[in-house]
Amino acid sequence: MIVRISTEGQYRLESTYLDQLNTIDNALVEAIAANDEERFQTLLRTMLDLVRQHGTPVAPDEFVESDIILPPPDTTFEEARELFAGEGLIPG
Template sequence: MIIRISEEGQYLVPSSLFDELNVIDNRIVELVASGNEKEYKAELLNLLNCIRSNGKKLDDADIRESDVIVPPDDLTLKEAREIFTGDGLLEG
């Protein structure tokens, strides 16, 4: 699975990590809906760090279609309300 972190690059992430990422994604949706900015920021960092530590960063010249695009760590709660809705970024 190819995941792009906006403003950072693409990572090749094992599909076996999907369930764990989906759990984090769903928590982010709940935190954004409740307006809990502090915990939202922590979970967004958790999501990004999980991708970074378990994925292999692709060279910038290796352009592939992304399966998922994740926002950068400076995404505000207000901006997150437009992205983290419904099933979140990872549907499943």
């Protein structure tokens, strides 16, 4: 699957990591609902690091559609309230 980190680029990531991303996504929704900004920042870093560490960057001149789009690393807590509403970024 192709995962985009906004402002950073795209990565090819094995679909076996989808469950881990979804677990982090759900925890992000919970952290935001609990107004826990520190936990939110930690979880966002964890999510982005998972993609960076296990994904392979897509070449800048290769154009492929993203399956998942993640927010940039500098996403504020207020911005996250809108992004992670409901089910979060990853359905399921």
